[in-house]
Amino acid sequence: MIKVAPFRRRLLDWYDREARALPWRTPPRSGMRPDPYRVWLSEVMLQQTTVPHAMPYFLEFTRRWPTVETLTAAEDAEVMSAWAGLGYYARARNLLKTARAVAADHGGVFPDTEDGLLRLPGVGPYTAAAVAAIAFDRPANVVDGNVERVVARLHAVETPLPGAKPELKHLAGGLVAADRPGDWAQALMDLGATICRPRAPLCDRCPVAVDCEAFRQGEPDRYPLRLRKAARPRRYGTVWVLRDGQGRIGLMRRPPQGLLGGMLGLPTSEWLDAPVEAEPPIAAAWRAVGEVEHVFTHFHLTLRVMTAEGLADSLIWDEDAAGLPSVFLKAVRLTRPER
């Protein structure tokens, strides 16, 4: 059984020394509270996303839209393009909904309680707890994948994920206190990210190894146990890259729901369980240039890439493919090997 007070002291002391400097943070013990807008934006970007991947997006978003008011005024298309490549595009759609809700219903000020935050689109239990703790220093049980892993190791929890989630959340809740809730949440997550890593944890540098049952047993990376995920099926389709001869590409706006919803995209066939010959959406001298592979969350995709020169009023003509999701960027690059 962990002695909570000494455990908390060890981890908070470690955080005071080792906290990562990140652009959405203020240093521990500085007496400064971070901007709730930046905390919220970073938390949404970091959902299922690594810090290195999210970082340039955070910097660009806060440069272009430094406050929630400025984000509210942005065009949907601008924001979706700026999010391109980050994935989980419902996050970008909900980002705008939340910004507009904060402006319209909360006078431009973020709710400062977990319950209030939880009502915002795209803000679930984790993000509400994280923003309440980090931005407003409210005691909240902030449980993400890092915290689940840390707690699973501390207690050598034998229940596999995802079934173990309630148990792990309860165990994490036993460590929360009224003292420095924001630093506590970030200390636990930093520990998970830098020391108590999924593979090859650095237990020799861990400030709480003395409390850790998995460390005592000698096989910390056995935890957390997980159920094996189902294999991803493969789907096949065709994409068409139409060029106008002046460097522009024919794009279309995808429907607002579902996969890549609301994003710009290339015209594509349906994606089916087996390769089939697909009818081009536009008459042109199409030639095959190869295939691209892409992995989505729940399936692999093999796309046959066709290209031609031509024009069509039904398409959106853009010189810049930077606003496209990665899967389409791959197809565009294949037709443009010189860049």
Next chain:
DNA sequence: AAAACGTGGGC
């Protein structure tokens, strides 16, 4: 409540 929803990096 299981399934949908992206991407890139590591091994």
Next chain:
DNA sequence: TGCCCAAGTTT
């Protein structure tokens, strides 16, 4: 190559 993993939410 393929599987796992990363600061989850929505339906």
